[in-house]
Amino acid sequence: MESRLLDILVCPLCKGRLEFDRPHAELICKADRLAFPVRDGIPVMLESEARDLDPAPAPPAAP
Numbered sequence: 001m002e003s004r005l006l007d008i009l010v011c012p013l014c015k016g017r018l019e020f021d022r023p024h025a026e027l028i029c030k031a032d033r034l035a036f037p038v039r040d041g042i043p044v045m046l047e048s049e050a051r052d053l054d055p056a057p058a059p060p061a062a063p
């Protein structure tokens with residue numbers, strides 16, 4: 001998937017930027033903690049198709 005495509009893709013819920021999880025072929029919205037699937041290179045930007053991410057075990061430590 002082209003990074004250029006990722007630039008124009010936003011979360012359908014919060015309109016925030018998405019992060020591409022290449023190993024899992026998912027687009028991640030960290031704000032909503034949803035992962036949208038990418039099927040055959042085509043992002044499926046449907047809330048009904050997204051899966052819930054596991055809750056973060058702990059907030060990241062400050063650098």
Ligand SMILES: [Zn+2]
Nearest residue numbers: 011014029032
């Ligand atoms: Zn979102």
